Structure formats: C-alpha cells, structure tokens
Amino acid sequence: MDTLLKLAAPDMRAVDALIREHMDSPVPVIPALADHLIAGSAKRLRPLLTIAAARLAGARDDACLKLAAAVEFIHTATLLHDDVVDSSELRRGRVAAHLIWGAPASVLVGDFLFARAFELMVDAGSMPALEVLARASRVISEGEVLQLTRSHDLDLSQDVYIEIIKAKTAELFAAAAEAGAISAGASPERCRALRRFGQDLGLAFQLVDDALDYSGDAGTLGKNPGDDFREGKVTLPLLLAMGRTGAAERDFWVRTVDRREQTDADLERAIVLMTETRALEDTLNLASRYADSAKAAIADFASNSWRPALQDLADFAVARRA
Template identity: 55%
Template sequence: MALVAGDMEAVNALIAERMRSGVPMIPDLAGHLINSGGKRLRPMLTLAAARLSGYSGQDHVKLAATVEFIHTATLLHDDVVDGSDMRRGKAAANILWGNKPSVLVGDFLFSRAFQLMVETGSLRVLDILSNASAVIAEGEVMQLTTTNNIATTEDTYMQVIAAKTAALFSAATEVGAVVAGLPEEKAGALATYGRSFGIAFQLIDDVLDYGGTSETLGKSVGDDFREGKVTLPMLLAHARGTAEEKAFWTRVVIPTQQREGDLERAIELMSARGALADTVEAARRHGEAAKQALGGFPAMPEREVLTDIVDFCVERAY
C-alpha cells in the first residue's frame, strides 16, 4: 500500500467523485461499503501491475477505480443473494437499506465502471473488463447450482471460484500491462498471475470461514456453512468421511436441517480429515504459480510487492 500510496489517493478521490449523484441514497449506500475499510486489494494490483509494466500516464487510476466499482457492485449483489447480515465488520447494506436499493446501487456502480473504462479509449481494456464482469456473473449463477449440493465435484467448485473471484483479479492485473502497451505475452503473464492469485485468495477465504475469526473475515464465521455453500474444505471432508460422516454432510448442506452444534462438528470433521490443511496447501500451489508468472519481469519493488502479497494473503490463514 505504501508503494502505490500516491496513486491510491488519486483512486480514492476519483471513486468519491464518481459516486456522487443527485439521488442521496446512492452515495450514502455505496459509501457505506466502499468507505468501510476494505483492503482495496484489487485496485492496488492494477496500480502495481501498471507500474511494473513501466506505465507513466494516468489511465491506470481510472482502471483501478473501475475494478473497485465492479468489485463493490458484486458484493452488494452477493449480500442480497446470500441474505448476509455483515460485511467488513459492519451491518451489510441490504440490512440497513433493504434488498432493492442494494441491487439498484450495485447496478449504478457497474454503470460507473463502464463509463470509466470507456474514458481510457482502449477497446482492449473494455474487452478485458467487460468480459470479466460477464464471467463473474456466470460464476455467481454457477454457485447457485452448487449450493446445497454435496454431489458437487471439485472441478465444478474450481470453475466457480475461477469465475466469481479469480476473473476480476486476472483482469485487474492484465489491464495494467495493456494500458502500458506491453506485448501480449507480458499482458498474458500478468493475467495468469492474477488468476492464480485469485484462486489462492478464495481458497484461503473458504478455509477462514471455518477456521478464522469474524475480525479477520469481516463477516460472521460459518456464513458459508449456514448458507449451504459447498466449498473445497467441505468437499474434501465429505469425500474422506465414513458413512456416518457422509450422512452428516448430506444433512447439514440443507440449512433448514442444521441443528445447534453442527458448525462445531463440521469444523471438527474438516480438521480430522485434513480438509482445511489440504485446502491451504492447494492455495499455496496456486500462489506459487502466481509468483512464477512474474518471472519474465525485471527485479524491482513492484515485482517484489506482487510476490510478497501472495504470501501475505495465503498465510493469513494463520
């Protein structure tokens, strides 16, 4: 964050400017989430990738704000779909304003994101970010088909997180290279970095839902479990379990059939079957792939930061 602090100040100022509206509820609701202490991880990746690519203009600021608007819009929509009551340690917007305003303000932020993309004048940037937006939506719909379905395969689960999480990480880093005019090979390497990092990030998020704290997550521990979301720790524990344990997972994946103490039992079984540890290990493998993708870039502070942040995010499981 210190490395891109100056650029991030410009991003935050642009976000505040583009959140303005003659409809007071829009900046109030959007600002509740955008100003709630989020890590700004995705826009930071865009800024660092642009600097790593040798970019010296100002369009990377617009692209970083675009990425944050897309991310925030998806969070507003996700919280409505999931019925979440907490986000970043605060009451979720859908709890304070209701579902309809949350969805509509999310739409407003998507629209602002597309306005910013167009202002860069790059069709390639527009292609990358608009495609990422479509893929994210596909991932969220795909996740609906896996929720409450313990028969979900690991391959399907990985497709879901590659779409709903990794697609935006990938786009965030790739556009940093594109706006700098780097060749396709280098832009592709940064896209690979972002995709692999995004998968690692989501795997750790899924572990933290069972082994983290509300302070670490910014939401309630066990939310995925209570919503019947099927994630890798659950799939591994189910696959390795006894007949009695498989019956437990089949029952608890349906929220209305959950009982008091089921979350604690789920965590116990995941630990006993090595599901949490193996999910962390999978995150480490994807993290290593992300770092290797940077091999063609020169040694400089931006490359070191992009490498270190992968380790930081993976090790937050501890």
C-alpha cells in the same frame, strides 16, 4: 503486503479520489449506500493489482488510475448483489447494506456502480482494457449463477468448485492485472503473464477465504464465520471433508448441508471433521500452490521494486488471517 501498499500509496490516493468523485449522484441514497460499502474496504486489493501490474509493466502515466477505480466499482457492485442473493448479514465488518436500505436499493445501487465502472473505462479510453473488463463482468455473473444453482449439491466435484471460484473471484483479479498491463502498453506476452498472476492470486485468495470461513473469527474477518456452512454452500474444505469421512458421516452432511437442519453444535462438529481429515490443511496447501504459480508467472519481469512487492502479495494472500 506492506511494501506494496507503500509503493502504491500515491496512486491509491488518486484512485480513492476518483472513487469518491464517481460514486456521487444527485440521488441521495446512492452515495450513502455506496459509501457504506466502499469505506469499509481497507485493502482495495483489486485496484491495487491494476496499479501494480501497470507499474511493473513500466507505466509512466496515469491511465491505470481510472481503470483501477472501475475495477473497485465492479467489485463493489458484485458484493452488493451477492449479499442480496445470499441474504448475508455482515460485510466488511458492517451490517450488510440491504439490511439498512433494503434489497431493492442494494440491487439498483449495484447497477449504478456497474454502469459507473463502464463510464470510467470509457474515460480511460482503452478499448482493449474495456473488452477485458466487460468479459470479466460477464464471466463473474456466470460464476455467480453457477454457484447459485450448483453449490448446495453434496456431490459437487472439485472441478466444478474450481470452475466456480475461477469465474466468480479469480476472473476479476485476472482482468484487473491484465487491464493494468494493457494500459501500460505491455506486450501481449506480458499481458498474459500478468493475467495469469492475477488469476492464480485470485484462486489462492478464494481458497483461503473458504478455509477462513471455518477457522477465522468474526472480529478479524469482518463477517460471521460459519456462514458458508449455515447456508449449505459447498466449498473445498467441506467437499474434501465429506469425501474423506465417507459413509460414516453421510447422514450428518445430508442433514446439515443438504437439508440445512442445524443445531449450534453442528458447525463445531464440521470443523472437527475438517481438521481430522486435513481438509482445511489441504485447502490451504492448494492455495499455496496457486500462490507459487502466481509468483512464477512474473518471475522473469525485470526486477523493479514492484515485482518482489507483488510476489509478497501472493504470500500474504495465503498467510492472512482475515
């Protein structure tokens, strides 16, 4: 990750300036609320992906910078709406915006950032890149609705779970990389390869996120571990543990996940069951396989320094603790 951050540093400074400039508004609460969330983002993984994909594909101009800023705005807008939808308390190590400014302001500032993203894309001037990011925005919302309506289902299948995280998380990673490649004038084949890289990276990233919710700690995570469990959100660690503990623990899962009647000790018990059944381990193993698949997708790009840096990013996505 460090090599990539160093390589991309000048571009990311320019992206940061674009973000600051475009989150401004004469309506005071908008930049205040947007800044609360955007300043909390240390990694800016998605715009980084746009930059890296564009540079790996040979981009020599700055067309990718506006698209990268647009990608971060789309991401931030979905976070704002997500936190309202889930009533989350913490985000990026800070109190969630809706608890400070209220849910109405969070919804509307999300809309503002989403619209700004499209203004930036218009400014970037590439209709094919715009198409990719418009479709991604729609797919993300479908994934969020699917999660909302299905993810409290004890009988959720692994297929539907993968479908949900592919839409709500991996699609923006895929689109971020693809849009970067498009802006560099890459061939359709190269655009597809970088899209594939983004998608597999995004799946690995979300799987690790879902594992960290049971194994990370609040200080490093920037959010409360155990949130998914408390919300009764069925993710892969839970899904595997429920399947593997079978009838013996059915009552425990029905009470804690389906009815959401929990005591403080229940989260610990869930983590013990996940460890005993190797549910956490296998979630991380699946993440590793996606990371390997991501690396393979760009293996035959000419090795300018961006290729190994992006491949390191895939390893980082799996190894990270936050």
